[in-house]
Amino acid sequence: MLTVLVQATALLLFRVFKPRLLNTILIATSLFFATSILLNKQLFEAREVTWGTYTPIETWIGTIQLSLLPALVCAALYGIVVYFVMQKYRIYKKQIFSTMQSKSIRKLAFKGDISSLEKLLRTSNRQIINEADNIGHTALFYAIGGEQVAAVKLLLDFGSNPNSKDHNGITPLAFVAEPQSIKEPSAQKRLDIAKLLLLHGADVSIDDHYHNTPLSAAVFHAAMGIEDRLQLVELLIRHHASPYRENKSGISPMSFAKKVGWQSLIDILEKK
Incomplete structure (x- = not known):
């Protein structure tokens, strides 16, 4: 008892x-x-x-x-x-x-729901903003993939790392050059995103696992006929990206441009 x-x-x-x-x-x-x-x-x-x-x-x-x-x-x-x-x-x-909060942040960033995203960011731990998914993509990658310029700016203002890498070593700046959309309305959005990344300290010299830089990605996709990437190439050149830096295969942006024989692309690279 x-x-x-x-x-x-x-x-x-x-x-x-x-x-x-x-x-x-x-x-x-x-x-x-x-x-x-x-x-x-x-x-x-x-x-x-x-x-x-x-x-x-x-x-x-x-x-x-x-x-x-x-x-x-x-x-x-x-x-x-x-x-x-x-x-x-x-x-x-x-x-x-x-983990639940970081997933919500990534989802809102991709959709571009700015009001909900800002509210969640203000009530969350600042470190959550740089938590990545299973392939290394942070909320910043999701905002770029959704071409959400306002979401990119908001994330950067809240401390999102512009030089984070995914599992392939790709940075947000290189991710901008990926051919996710080639529609004309997205060209200016992607250029604006690249400008925001550079303004917040994105490094043009960081390479991926194959030693491709953001300029390499932009040149390769520009040579594939994606016209809006020419503007991105020009922007990266203005920020001192090297057109002569070789990847693991020994190919540089300049050598690739000369190989495909696209003179307008070569002219932009020679402005360096």
């Missing part, structure tokens, strides 16, 4: 005070104290001391004295274990919440 009463009290305390370290130790002490009282009955019997030998008061005092030390030790150990388990649980819970 005593054990049930102590357990009920402990559960009530646990719900009211939450599992802080001190409260956990106190609750655990109560539980182990009650358990030890019952266990120490066997200790008396093992020493050939029966409960009937002493008065009830003497019996309980002796039992309490024998129970107190192991109960406190066990409670302390139990409390420490529970404390660290709860710490791990809080970290794990925080990681799950962080």
Whole structure:
């Protein structure tokens, strides 16, 4: 009966005070104290001391004295274990919440829902903005993929890294040059995005795993007939991108332009 009463009290305390370290130790002490009282009955019997030998008061005092030390030790150990388990649980819970928030940010960035995106960014940890998906794309990549100029600006203003790399080593600036859309209305959007990235410190010299730079990507796709990439090539050249830097195959933007024989592209590269 005593054990049930102590357990009920402990559960009530646990719900009211939450599992802080001190409260956990106190609750655990109560539980182990009650358990030890019952266990120490066997200790008396093992020493050939029966409960009937002493008065009830003497019996309980002796039992309490024998129970107190192991109960406190066990409670302390139990409390420490529970404390660290709860710490791990809080970290794990925080990681799950962080993952959900970063997914929402990427989704809103791609759609260009500026009001919802800004509200979420203001209430979130600033580090979440640079969390990537399973291929290394942050919210900034998603905004670029959706050609959302306003979302790109908002993300950069909130601290999104313009030089982050995906799993292929591609940066947001190089991602702008990817042939995701060749419709005429997107040409100016992509140019505006590239300008925003450069304004916020995007590095034109960062290469991917194949040593292709953003200029390499822009030139390769421009040579494929994507006219709007010529403007991007010119913009990168103005920001001191090197047309002579070779990739792993030994091909530079200039050598590639000369190989395909596109004179207007060559003229832009020679402005360097």
